[in-house]
Every structure is written in structure tokens, then in C-alpha cells.
Amino acid sequence: MSSELKALEKSIEEIAEIAKGFGLDFYPMRFEVCPAEIIYSFGAYGMPSRFTHWSFGKAYHKMKMQYDYNLSRIHEMVINSNPCYAFLLEGNSLIQNKLVVAHVLAHSDFFKNNVWFRKTNRDMMESMSAAAQRFHSYELQYGYEKVERFIDAVMAIQQHIDPHCYIKEAENKNCQCSCDRQQTPYDDLWNLDKEKNRSSECNCENNRLFPEVPQRDLMFFILEHAKDLEEWQKDIISVLRDEMFYFWPQMQTKIMNEGWASYWHLRIMREMDLDVQQSIEFAKMHAGVMQASTRNINPYLLGIKIFENIEKRWDNPSARERKLYQRPGGQGREKIFEVRTIDNDVSFIRNYLTKEIVDELDLYLYRKVGHEYKIVDKDWEQVRDEMVKNLTNCGVPYIDVINGDYGKRGELYLLHRYEGLELDVQHLEKTLEHVHLIWGRPVYLETKIDSKAVLFCYDGNAIAKKLI
Secondary structure, eight states: OOHHHHHHHHHHHHHHHHHHHTTOOOOOEEEEEEOHHHHHHHHHHSSSSOOOOHHHHHHHHHHHHHHHTTSOOOOEEEEOSSSEEEEEETTOOHHHHHHHHHHHHHHHHHHHHOGGGTTSOTTHHHHHHHHHHHHHHHHHHHOHHHHHHHHHHHHHTTTOSOTTSOSOOOSOSSOOOGGGOOOSTTGGGGGGGGGGGHHHHTOHHHHOOSSSSOBSOHHHHHHHHOSSOOHHHHHHHHHHHHHHHHHHHHHTTHHHHHHHHHHHHHHHHHTSOOOHHHHHHHHHHHHHHTOOOSSSOOHHHHHHHHHHHHHHHHHSOOHHHHHHHOOOSOOHHHHHHHHHHHOOHHHHHHHHOOHHHHHHHTOOEEEEETTEEEEEEOOHHHHHHHHHHHHGGGGOOOEEEEEEEETTTTEEEEEEOOSSOOOOHHHHHHHHHHHHHHHOSOEEEEEEETTEEEEEEEOSSOEEEEEO
């Protein structure tokens, strides 16, 4: 083992002890030093082992080109697993690796303790590796182009899951009238005032809906009810749906997770015995991570600022906060650990983004006016509310399955829950083609454009749309 690796190994032990002293509770860690090509492959695929797809290759070349031209670089990659794997970039200096190790220990603590990660599969690497082998066997059996075309279609809708439920028995396979749902001897008491209308409610066959209530989990509905899917196609849908459940908590806590890791790498490094040169190198690297952008939110910067603001306010509450919220003071560290455990980005921003932070970071809303991008609002509450709106459901529009037997022809009717933001029409039309490929019958999508209800349809040949 080289002296550099020995020094890194010793530093990891020291950093882990400091982190535990701060109260961080992380999984057993496995560190590996990897060349840039490996790190960027992992970054493009999202995991060390996953099925192949052209879009991963595209992402790899984009990231690798940015690294080669020194535009950006991935210093590490950490996997939400138990034990937790972290990959360090070969060529990092010792002080860079120390910062990265402190950073990933905090990520591991977040994975282990944040409630939104509670249901994630900690053995996902093994599951993905097994799925990749099965997908390859499908390519050999059914043809590479056919399998990749189907994966394209499934990936187009893979974010349309219901993250608040997990695979369960479909409840709507059989119509069940409300009068047949009595589960206890007292259930009929709730329906006494409905007795007059009972006769009309009992006409099950005529009132049958499929599904009985709108279904948010489009992936699961298609998996359960598409009539012409072969087993290998069902397997692909199931795998990509499981993967989305794995990635979803990371998507919905991006700002918190990076802010938490940045908060702790800063404090852990302050406890290290660094010489002047190392302190300067660390300061430069930390400043690079915290660099603000004029067009996008830097999750590292915004996250750490909010955590530091929470700690300050709970340590030194104002007179109003002491009186109104019975906040005695000195509870800052306790509070940020509580926030780390129970919040996600939406509640984090809604509850803890303050005017002070918005002013300090100079956050604003902007949009394209004519040929230029212009600032349109700097009011801190408007900025906060717009961020919450964009983060809701990880920015994915709500699409509900309304009818899986539309027109009594087995066609699929979807409804976009319009909440003030229109869908991109070009993207919508391309996605409908993918849904048709999977469903095997005409598909419909109802949405709003210019405040008018519009119904799009793809029948396998062309897109049609009409006002409704």
C-alpha cells in the first residue's frame, strides 16, 4: 500500500471518530479510489451495476467532456446501501479526499436516518446487477432494438409512480359496491342516511368504473392491466418502477441532503489538524462547492444556509419566538437533527426558508421576456412559494389514470391534474406514443392549454387533439 493510501486510511478513521462525536449515525462504510472513467460511468448509470441504455452513454460523454475541459468534476459518489459504498476520484489530493470522506459520512447518516429513505431497498446494487443480466438475456432472445425501444417507452413514464405506497394488491380488480363492503357489524350505521338512495347505488354493473378511483401510479396500473404484455416486458416495467422507488427519496431531498453533508464536512474539517497549505486548499475547495449560480439553485449552498439559520434561531430565539413558540434557546443542534429526520425539500423550504436567507443569497424569480431573461420578482414569500411549487412531486406533473376501459374498448384515458402549469405539448405528444406502445391500444390525455380543456389522443398512427 502506498504511503498516500495509508495516510488516507488513517484519515478516514480519524474523520469517522470526529463524525461520531458530533452525533452522526452512519452505515458501515466501504471506500474505493477509482479512475475518472469509472466514477463518470457510475454517475451516468446512477449505480455501479445497472442495465445498459443509450441515454446512460449520452450522460457519460457529457460529464466526461466537462471533466476533460475542467468545467466541472465529480469528486465522489456515494451509494445508499448497507454497508454504504463511497467512490473517491483518483487524483484527488489528500485534503480533497478528507473533505469528501467527511461529506459522504454525512450523506450516509442522512440515508440511514431520514424518514423518506425508510422503505428504500438497501440491497439495490445486487437487485440492479441481477436485472441487468436478465435485460441482456432479453436482448439476445428478442433482439436488441426491440428491447431498447420498449425500455425507451417505459423510461418515458417511469417517474409516474405513487411514492407514498408500495407494491400492493390491486384493490380495483373487481367492482365492489359500497353496500357489499360491510366489514364490521356496525358499518351500516354510517349509511343510515343513504338508505333512501340504496336501490340506485346497488346497480353495480351499470355504475362500474375502472379504476374505481383515479390511480396515480401509472406504472403499476399498466403493469397490472395492460392486456398484451409479455412476461419479459412486465419484468422491465417492474424493475424500472422499483428503481424509481429507490431514487425517489434522493430526488425529494436533494437540497436537504447536500446541505446536511456540506454542513458537516465544514465542521468536521475544522476539527482536523491542518497546516496552512492544507487549510488554504480546503477553503478553496469548499468555496468552489458553495459557489452561487445566477440561473440555478445551488443545493449545497442553499441547504447549508438553511441548516445554519435553523441552528442559530433555535439557539438564540427572538423575544417573539420565545413567547409565541415557547422556544427557550440552546436547542439549535437538537433541532437540525430533528429536521434531518422528518423533513423533505418541500417542507424544508416551506418551513425554514426565511427572508433573511433569501436576501443574503439574493434569490429571485426570472423568466424570458421578449428575447431576454429578466428578474420578475424578488419578494421572499413569492420566491419561497415558487420553489415549493417546483419541488412538489419532484417537479413531475400529476397524471392520473381515469379510465382503463375508455369507450368499452380497452383504451386508456389519463387526466393531467392541472395546477397552473401547462404541459410541454411536444413532450406530451412524444410521451403518448410511448404509452401507446406499452398499453397496446389508443391512449388519451386530458389537460389544459390556455385555460381550456383539451383532449389529446394517439391511436398508433397520429396524434389528434380537440377542445372538450
